[in-house]
Amino acid sequence: MGTAERNILEFAYKYPGKYMFHPHQDYIAEHGCMGFFDVIAEDA
Ligand SMILES: [Cu+2]
Numbered sequence: 391m392g393t394a395e396r397n398i399l400e401f402a403y404k405y406p407g408k409y410m411f412h413p414h415q416d417y418i419a420e421h422g423c424m425g426f427f428d429v430i431a432e433d434a
Pocket residue numbers: 412414
């Protein structure tokens with residue numbers, strides 16, 4: 391995605407946990423841009 395672009399993504403993880411994501415554009419990656427998905431177990 392480009393700067394200021396927005397999208398809706400739907401996906402599932404097999405296991406709960408903390409999953410890091412980050413951009414691959416050098417300038418912002420080198421400045422520490424990153425986030426985490428906090429994945430919780432789905433109620434049965
Ligand atoms: Cu990467």
